[in-house]
Amino acid sequence: MTEAPRRVPVVDYLSLDGAGGPVLRANACTACGALFFDRRNACARCGAREFEHRPLGTTGTVRAFTIVKRAAPNVPVPYVSAVVALDGGGVVKANIRDVEPDPAQVTLGMRVALTTFTCGTDVEGTEAVAFGFAPAT
């Protein structure tokens, strides 16, 4: 029996133990290169059934955002949700952190970089770690 890990990624496509720090990892179709974040049966693009793990870039561009002010009871508002196109491929949704949740402060096309934060602690003291993006230059 091993001791319970102290930090776990909130989703399994977030890797916390990469040599270069936290990184998102995709299932890449070996036939066509399409990227997916979930467990796969086959490729949505080409139908092939083989995949390999691939780490993605940690910087990207905000293609779209919203500022959520009405949410489920336990979700703190306001927050900024965005669609981020990663440099080198891959599109992901996440919160934009370290920015005022104000349309004047978030801009379409802004450059962002991957960041992580603790999003919860379970009854055993394990911390769940989520990812987001913060403004980058």
Place this chain on the structure above:
Amino acid sequence: MTEAPRRVPVVDYLSLDGAGGPVLRANACTACGALFFDRRNACARCGAREFEHRPLGTTGTVRAFTIVKRAAPNVPVPYVSAVVALDGGGVVKANIRDVEPDPAQVTLGMRVALTTFTCGTDVEGTEAVAFGFAPAT
């Protein structure tokens, strides 16, 4: 404000206050005579949209039965459920009361008569009255 009634029928097609005692009342299609126990939009048989209330016979014949031994947690088992064809028209499902829940004691084609019983009491003391059928000669 009137005082809460002390006895209510468990379903509205059971009438407790008929001159001749409890009776089932159907919505009868004025066009084709088809009988229904529920609130109606139109006739399932002919599509007409007018109905009149009609009291049904209180005796009938068991066309089918089952003896239920596995049921939802609060339902006492075993009990006998039956499909009863009423004399004069109308087919209804109900429990057969006053009979052993034993296939040797319930017979297909047996004659039965309407009976009522208290099936619950709410927080205000109101009794819910249900109907069933008992062996008749």
Place this chain on the structure above:
Amino acid sequence: MADDLWIIGASMTPFGRFPDRDVIDLAATAALDALDDASATIAEMQTLAVGCLTEAPNMLGQRLQKQIGQTGIPVYNVANACATGATAVRTALLTLKAGEADMALAVGVEQMGKMGLLGSAGRARPEPAGYEPSGRYGSVMPVEGILGTQLMPGVFAQAGMEYAYEHDGVGFEQFAKVAEKNHAHSALNPLAQYRKVFSLEEVMGAEMVAYPNTLLMCCPTGDGAAAVVVCTGTKLKTLDPGVRRRAVKISASVLTSDPYVESDTAQPDVSTLTKRAAAQAYEQAGLGPSDLDLVELHDCFATAELIHYENLQLCEPGGAGDFIDRRAPWRDGTTPVNVSGGLISKGHPIGATGVANLYEVATHLRGEAGDRQIEGARVGLTHVIGLGSACGVHILERATS
């Protein structure tokens, strides 16, 4: 070989909140009204297709038959998110095209009550026990709000903002103008859930739900039903002149799902499948966007309507902002859009929506739309999209004889 397809009866209930009626009452009302409108009886229907998202697993079609006529015909209970009603119509049409029926009934209905803008996601999140990865993303807890938002208001907000990113002249004000228009239109529609006019300032100043969508830019939840009786052209020829005169031709009927795009990993793409459906529909009908006298499109949020101007080719590529700025989609504009009030103000009982927009367009083509009539309307298009995704597009034409 291919026969024409026609709507000969159409109806919708008022949209709103009807806690004293059940979903069958709503469906039965619409169905009986559509049959009456078609001068037809349930006995003449050879198939029944019913769309209701919340009741999809519960044999609603057969429960409806038990209230309006059990004739033994095939019943299809279908679901496709917010395209559920359109899918029911398409299924009825398939049975006509397949030669299995010459007259059929399609019903869309939903009783949502006050489930709230966020649906079941609006409920509180349970406290975490021990973290265990589960599901296709190996998540250890619900990630809504942690990894962005996947709820409708936010998804459609981001879809609109992506359009704004790609095209100039689109921003909060343009999105808000869409809602200003639809609220104004709804004031003329006695069947609409809301009929209140709001100024642009009021729309923009309302409670923000998910920027840029304020509360007045989001469709409400509600109850309602709509129904159509459809038949083949061969059958139509045998019907009474009064029925034939009011018949509306279905010149195109298309259903699409979302083809792969790279950004699917972030959120569903609501544009590509709409573009494909529109292109197929225009080809089927032999008509183009310039032929349209009115359009009922899926404005679940104001941001959605704006991007569908381009998806449906109502405006030039990149021109959706300009299109609303010059009031083209207003009822007195060049291409009236959502003269019913749209989902934003007419309401959006999910399963009913895709049938109700056929009712709306058919009513205009028949010249029976009363105060909100688009005069001389000859051709109209309906569009719905269900996230996940399904898109239904129909093009209707007034009978030429």
Place this chain on the structure above:
Amino acid sequence: MADDLWIIGASMTPFGRFPDRDVIDLAATAALDALDDASATIAEMQTLAVGCLTEAPNMLGQRLQKQIGQTGIPVYNVANACATGATAVRTALLTLKAGEADMALAVGVEQMGKMGLLGSAGRARPEPAGYEPSGRYGSVMPVEGILGTQLMPGVFAQAGMEYAYEHDGVGFEQFAKVAEKNHAHSALNPLAQYRKVFSLEEVMGAEMVAYPNTLLMCCPTGDGAAAVVVCTGTKLKTLDPGVRRRAVKISASVLTSDPYVESDTAQPDVSTLTKRAAAQAYEQAGLGPSDLDLVELHDCFATAELIHYENLQLCEPGGAGDFIDRRAPWRDGTTPVNVSGGLISKGHPIGATGVANLYEVATHLRGEAGDRQIEGARVGLTHVIGLGSACGVHILERATS
């Protein structure tokens, strides 16, 4: 005008309990296997129809596409109680007959887990607050168990007992013999949820659920999926000889609902709609019951199978008791019924069932059923019924060339 319809690919997953897989895994496995079996790709499918009762509102078809190929084709999510899978197949066939597709994929799937024999009705009843009449019967409390039973085991028990009332020679023992047979058959089927042989005494002596149905006479809940690839005759001619040789002709495809009968007020009538569907199917196929080499029918309970012998014209009127007494429906009898083990022992993941019985019959017609092969099978019939009600019947024939 009418083109032939063919099955060119068929598959089913094992039926059982698969807590480590999700409903999409099951659907994807069946879909990919059926595509492989047809030597086809998802890109060749022009429509997708998916039947899953519990996931009907949740865009399962599109979620499946996201795992096997998002090609933008129309997706139909359908539901019809236990006839859900058959309805998915019929919907795919409609798109072929309508000329909207020449090849299509239909998938049926369900993940029920251990929901138990009574489903959600098996949960405790809440304590009564103040009595208020509600619903269409103005009931002041749930009446299950108070006004008889409307749960499946009891409804089908009473349906069987009504047959026993009307016809001599039918009783507990005849019903039990049905289950004895299906358990015996299942021992030969590697895909069955259970493969255990029981003596008649064991069947009759098992825990009584709802007389005359003991636990061994009731189908289990479970998980599983099945899929078929269907195409038109015109398309078939263009395909490889290996595909054509294994193709199975769909000679009849029928869906019915229950016409009005007086006893509907007590419980759904499962016989009339089955009789009608069978009569229509025989007429469509130009075949009769004596032509059938095997039948897969809807034995959700042993009582149901017995009455369907007559409903499907497999026995003389009133002769269902004699039919089972003389072992006619055993695999070595005159009309093998449920050689797969049937719902009772093969299992009954609701949405999968109506597709899985097509897989079973097609596999025999292809001569690929292994240990359970009915030698020389040329014609087979499948039947499902969903309470409420929907009945699907298909007749399949081996390719004659």
